[in-house]
Amino acid sequence: MENSQTVTFKSLAFYGSVTSLAFAPESLLLAGRGSTLSIYDWKTGDLLKDVKLFKRNKIHGIAVGQSQVLIWGAYSFGFVNINDLLKNFKFKEFVMKDWLMAGHWGIDNRAHLVTAHNLLLTISLDRTKLEKVSGCGNECSLYSAAVHSTSTDILVAAGTVFGSIDVWSVEKGEVIAVLNGHEGSIFNVQFSKSGDMIVSCSDDRSIRLWDIASETCLAVGWGHMARIWQLKFLDDCIISTGEDNTARVWELKGDKLECMQLWEGHTGRNVWSLAVNGADEKIIATGGADGRIRLWNSKERPQFLRNRSYKTFEDIEKAIGRTCGSIKQFMAISSTLYAFSTTGGYILTYDRMLDMWDELFFHQSIVGFSLLKGWDHKPYVAVGDRVGRIYVLSHDGMNDPLVLDPPSESCGKTVEMITLTSDDCLYLLVQYGNSQAPWCLFALHENEFDTISLLYKSTLESVATFPFSSAIVSSSKFLVIGSRFGALAMYDISDDAEEKKNLGVWRRIMSEDCITSTVVIQEESDEIDLLLTSRVGQYSVCTLRGYRAGSVELDKLHLNRVAKGSIEGAMYDRSGDLIFWGFRNNYFFLWNESRQFEIMSEVCGGSHRFWHFSFQSQTDFGFVYAKSTTICFAFSHFWMFDSYLNSLVQDGSHGREIRAIATSSTTNDGAALLVASGAEDTCIRLTNVYDDGRISNLCIVRKHVSGIQEIKWSNDGRYLFTSSAREEFIVWRVTIRGAAVYMYPIASAPIESDVPDLRVMDFFLHEVEVDGAPYFFIVTVYSDSAIKVWMFDPQSAKFTLKASGRYKTCCIFKVTGVVYDDEVLFFTGSSDGYVTCWNLQSVLQSALEMSPDRVPFPEKSWTARVHQSSIKSMEILDSESLYIVSGGDDNSISITKVNGTESASQVQKIDAGHASTVSSIVVVDKETVLSTAVDQRIRLWKLQQTPTSLVMAEDEYTTVADTGCLSLGRIGDSSMLIVGGAGLAVWKWDS
Amino acid sequence: MGKCSKDKRDLYYRKAKEQGWRARSAFKLLQLDSEFHLLDDVERVVDLCAAPGSWSQVLSRKLASKSANPATIVSVDLQPIAPLPGVTTLQADITHPSTLTNILKLFGGEPADFVCSDGAPDVTGLHDLDEYIQGQLILSALTLATSLLREGGTFVAKIFRGRDVDLLYSQLALLFDHVTCAKPRSSRASSLEAFVVCQGYRPRPGWQPESLQLKHTLVPLDLNDASIDAAERSVAPFVACGDLSDYDADATYQLEKGVQAVSLEPVQKPTAPPYKTALEKKRAGTLR
Known part of the structure; x- marks a missing residue:
């Protein structure tokens, strides 16, 4: 067969279940992906090395010892020197006759392995011999095992297929404790650091904490929606991962293990592997069937909103020194300075770094009604009143407000105000209470010393049943507005014409639901690609083309929905990743759609409240919200990663077949x-x-x-x-x-x-x-x-x-x-x-x-x-x-x-x-x-x-x-x- | 959804209920039998991992009711099995030595003609582990079978046709004249499941399944001798069982109107699963 000589296959990569994880010194994270060991720097998220260790078997376990790493999977095992991990090391694969369930480093630096039939194998110090095979006389089938060494003995905890955990002593060669209580096979078992307690999980979906000496169950935890695969003992909590695609943090409360945190960071089904960083136990790694490796902080949920402060209305009035009514709306002037409107007709500012409140503005016409908007991170605040007048204030109150009058006295109140930014000016797009009133566009010019002046004011040709929900100005000054009923309208605002003609209206872009954001993806000559999001969780990419020629066509390029929840806003971050934020049940979330993971979430009570989210960068974002009579400030704090992208060490594919x-x-x-x-x-x-x-x-x-x-x-x-x-x-x-x-x-x-x-x-x-x-x-x-x-x-x-x-x-x-x-x-x-x-x-x-x-x-x-x-x-x-x-x-x-x-x-x-x-x-x-x-x-x-x-x-x-x-x-x-x-x-x- | 949708989805599931079988797997044994005549002239039969008992039910209907010379049928499982006419049920661990003694006692010391096992573990989704555990189950069944079977007897067991199935075929071929991999039409093509039909048991003096286990390893063992993957592999011939006119497990059948609406109660309620408490908590809304 001549042909066979000329054909060569080469396996390049595998994206499937991450079956084992372990932290190693110098910020290394070791992962078993199929038969390949992948070595990452978890601090930078870089993949440093991929090396295939086993011929056929998958890597199911990694144990880092004093100088060597013990790696096992199925029937195979072998050793790597820690110092050689990043070098070209030679790996010897040893194959046993039985499946290896667990690996362990003894205090004498001997390596031990537990077989699926409850035998402990001891490898010689020079790693050349299987030195000893120990048992307890019961070679029953195991689904899990753990080993604990003391100076005088070695204990094996055997998780059997019959639902019991048999703890046996190698020294005595017999079972010293039988822990009964679980139903079904024991899928994982772990010793506490001191070796006097055991935590276990089984087919019954519960987690149990045991005292070995008295053979009693100290506490039970329920919560996983399907089977539990992995457990880790920390000083003050227990971490678990399971088939339900979650990782959970448990704390002992009386005779119960209570689920304190729930992490959803994988797709599909099954989080197979779990590791705890030895040096800093806060850092946890999980690996899933989706091929992903995620990092978590066991001490925090949400992981990234670490700076959190609360202000009650009472605190605020005390700080201001007067009664100003309850807080209504708010907006960010900068990442530290916020503006608030109150029912008493006041506009207040709050500097969260200095913890300082200021009274910025008061007017009788905004008592009981006002609309507050800003251009994110611009030092101005726009306030609409009940007669359609708008005051544009500078953040420090040093300048007189710019007053923008409505086109006529019968316009009614300011019902919607959308702020827009372009290269050379700021816009304010306004809709008034009287439906007959024209739509107004104010173009504003930023002068020196944070003052602002009116460039021009024009009206837009209005469209029936089109309440504004979002808008965007493209770089060549085409304005696209989205409505609360899912429609889109387009205008040319490149000149200062007094009335801007409507270039087109498109109904039901995705559905009849509110278009919550419009983002320009790119603009070329006569084409704009837009990203649109909707409150029902859909998003779409559309192209508008031919607007320079005067006849605009809309092409739909993309339609999709997020896995669950609403989308309230969207943007592309520095890496070009698509970021969404919205609400799901009782919490707010920030989601990376490109890489499919939740960046952070904050339990705020749901969407029915005033809130403001600002996204400056991958390391700088904040969510401020009202909860009854309290304002909560929650801000990003990247103490362990340069950006949230580093929490995804390895991306993967589908989490199912x-x-x-x-x-x-x-x-x-x-x-x-x-x-x-x-x-x-x-x-x-x-x-x-x-x-x-x-x-x-x-x-x-x-x-x-x-x-x-x-x-x-x-x-x-x-x-x-x-x-x-x-x-x-x-x-x-x-x-x-x-x-x-x-x-x-x-x-x-x-x-x-x-x-x-x-x-x-x-x-x-x-x-x-x-x-x-x-x-x-x-x-x-x-x-x-x-x-x-x-x-x-x-x-x-x-x-x-x-x-x-x-x-x-x-x-x-x-x-x-x-x-x-x-x-x-x-x-x-x-x-x-x-x-x-x-x-x-x-x-x-x-x-x-x-x-x-x-x-x-x-x-x-x-x-x-x-x-x-x-x-x-x-x-x-x-x-x-x-x-x-x-x-x-x-x-x-x-x-x-x-x-x-x-x-x-x-x-x-x-x-x-x-x-x-x-x-x-x-x-x-x-x-x-x-x-x-x-x-x-x-x-x-x-x-x-x-x-x-x-x-x-x-x-x-x-x-x-x-x-x-x-x-x-x-x-x-x-x-x-x-x-x-x-x-x-x-x-x-x-x- | 619920009961009704599963009835529609799987014709064998519905047929099993209509014909009074405890599980649809009854059809698998019926189809294996029609191909291999496993149940012709057998007098002593052992059904391992028998719960909920659908294979035992087939054995009971076919063998225990014979007017002349009814067969002795023993069914073994860790879980209890509801009684069946002509079947002795043993709630026992098949790996325990006393189980063998008890079965032989029931056979009056005579060897068995036929040993079968439809047992499978709960699959985890880690394919290599699932195959290993299934392999261990087959090995346990085989260990018992080699102590029970007469020369020329038959052994049938469920297998997963995954990456190491060829190793298993090689091991079985040492003990039986004919080893066939059979797939009844009632088993879905989309599932890894198949059955090894091992005919013509040929006892090999000195063959001990335990020899595959580590406890007999002489220590110290030079790890250099634990070399990688030299085991012999072979592929057993494949036989599809059941008539082509039989129903197809992969097909979607349109039931006649009216039939569709009638949901049938299961013949035998499933034994309590280990996660029963978790399910109750989920239903009560206390699991979160």
Whole structure:
């Protein structure tokens, strides 16, 4: 096999479960990611080194000793000198006959390991020998174990599958305490530092604290919504992580363990690993099935709002020295200076650094009613009164207020005021109580010494039922206003014309809900990209174009929603990350949408209150809110990180099994592939994959309500098609704008059944052109044996059902197709092991004539049994003849020769193609096929003629368990292979 | 949602309730039997990890009710099993030596013809650990089976077809003439589950499953001898079981109108799960 010599596979990276974590000296954080040890500097968040230690096994545990690190996982273990961690060290993998549950450093610097059958292995001081095997006479199965050393003895706590914790002494060789109380398997057990207490968790979802000597349970903690995987004992608290994707901090209160903090920082399911920094116990690291590593501060929730102060109305009146009524609204003049309006007609300022209150302004017309706004971090305050007059005050009260009168006396009160900033001036956009009153725009000029003057005043052509909610001015001075009913309006304010004409109104951009913020993403010649957010938690990216020519069009580029809660505001931070803030239940949160994590949250009682949030930088932000008669000031304080980005040490991918991966023919970054993936978490992700294995997440969209089955791109990469259960089949328009990639769901196939389990298992896309316009001719196959043929018009985003039929009653797993002798044939692969051929020509003909009518579903052309049971993967190999290569649940790979619609014959069946279900097959070229299976092997096959057969040329092991999908791509001269399953792996191969 | 939606989702689940089986897994044994004739001419049968008892139920219906020469059936589990006609249930740990003695006592000292195990641990999601624990369960079942089976007897056990399944096949092939990996149609293609059907037990003097365990390791052991991964691997032939006309576990079936609305009560309520208290607290809203 000459070919095998020239093909080389190389595994570059794995993004899956972080199965172990440990802190090491010099701010190092060690992480087990698959069989690879990753070494980070947790203070900078830099990945310093990745080194594959075990051949096949995953790293399940890391214990840092005095001079060495003990690393174990499954049957394997080995040692690394701490001083060598960042050098090119040689690692020796030792393999035991049994699973290793725990590792431990004794006080004599000996290393110990506990097996899954309750034996303690002792390794010699020179690490060359297994010195001793100790037991307690009961070799029962364990799910967890812990070891504690004293100067005279070694204690083993064994977490059994039967719900008891057996504590035994190595010296005595017998059990000294049995802790009974849990139900179900013990998933974790830990000794306290002194060794007299134990904390444990089990399948019963409780945490229990035990006194060993008296064999009694001291306290029980409930809270985790699913199973608990990890525990750590700290001096004054206990940390746990679990299947419910949370980490929790527990404190002992009487006979209860109370959950004091709850951290949600991972996506998907399962926080597998947990580590506590030895030097400073406040710092905790967690690792999840999503491949992420997060840092936390055990002493604080929220993690970042550390500076907190409270002022009651009473405190304020005492400080001012007079009765001024209750506080209404507030705004930030700077990050330390705040302005407040009161019901008594006063405007007050508060300097939180000096803790000093000042009276800035009083007017009879703002007694009982006022509207207070400011330009964030500008030294002015705008106050609207009940007759439509606006006072613009300077922060120190040194200058007379600038008074802005309403256009007429019948305008009514100032009901909405939006402050805007441009390069050269400040704007105030005003709506008055009388709906007949014009909308006003005041342009203000900033002079020296913090004084301000009116540049001009103009009116805007108003729009019916359009209460302002947010607005933005672009750099070329186009004004875009959002309404409380989800509409958008645009004006040209580049000149000082007295009346600004409306350039367009667009209703229901996302929904009829309030547009809470408008942000300009970029502006180029005659196009503005805008980010819009809504109170129901949706956000959208739109392009407005053609406004210079006077006729504006709005294109929707992106539509998505946050996982939960509302969005009240948005911005892009210094790194270009999209940041949202909003409310969820009873708290306020700050969320990094680009990297999918909560930066901070503050329990404030919910959204119904006055509040102000200011975001200056990644290290400087503050949330001020009113809670009954108290004003709370909460500010960022980065005592452990340079910015919140450092709390995400490692980013990852889906936190659930990846079911489909597809690489686009185009990309937003010439150095990377654009890859779409779909998982059990129901999300679609777009990711850049680089030729060194790095990945960078572009966006995550949530629209499907069930786990993703299949994903495919159009040939040009402009459309993405996704399918799942509940008959969901969605077409996304994908737009590349610079480095950003946007996805907009333009259409969903009509749903005809109410059976929630009805899955669109797979689909076949055939692109056609009618009068120069592109159309998609689509075959969707279903779990109830149905087959539907659609004509999809991307311009009008309309599906037309052209034909529908049924195979039998069994599930159709796969569909693919080909143009053969100018006719379109498609093939289904089903759970009965048959490949069936169908001729679509008559349906296509009718579709191309643009007939809206359904046509009869074609008869089967032929059907051939090529597998014993389900066909799980199937591709067309168009070589010297036309072949179908299929992989089955029966472990076999089959090649079927297709003689058009006439007949088919199986030419080869590789019975043991894999050791288990062949889950994915990819045709690389006319003579090369890749396959993968649940046995975690990736095999490369070469097609040989006479007789026609596939011959295995490469056979590699992948860390991705539940291996289910493959996708190929090319970056320059490198062929890339992306593997999905329980995690995602990036491979490179050269041929 | 709730009961109704699961009825719709899984036809085998519904069929099991209609036909009075304690769990849908009854169909798996029925389909394995139709392919391999496992239950022809058997007199002494052991069902390991039997709770809630659907396989025992199949054994009971097929073997205990035979008018001539009804078979002796013993079902073992840590959990209690509700009584079944013609079945002796033992609440016992299969790894405990007394269990073997007790079963043999019930067989009057005669060896068994057929030993089966449909047991599986609660999967954690860590695939390698789950496979290991399942492997241990099979090993425990096999240990007991090798002490119980007659020469030529049959052993059937549930497996997960993951990364180390080939190692397991190699070990089983040492003890049986034919080792087949079988997938009944009632087992979903999307699940890793399959069954090893081991036929023609060939006792090997000196074979001890414990030899796989560390406690017999002679110490000191030079770690250089603990080399990495040289174990032999093989792939067992695969057989799909059940007729193609049988229902398909992966398919979605449209039930006739009317049938859909009727929700069936389970035949046997599930044994109390360990997280019962947590569930009660969740329902009461006290879990947070």
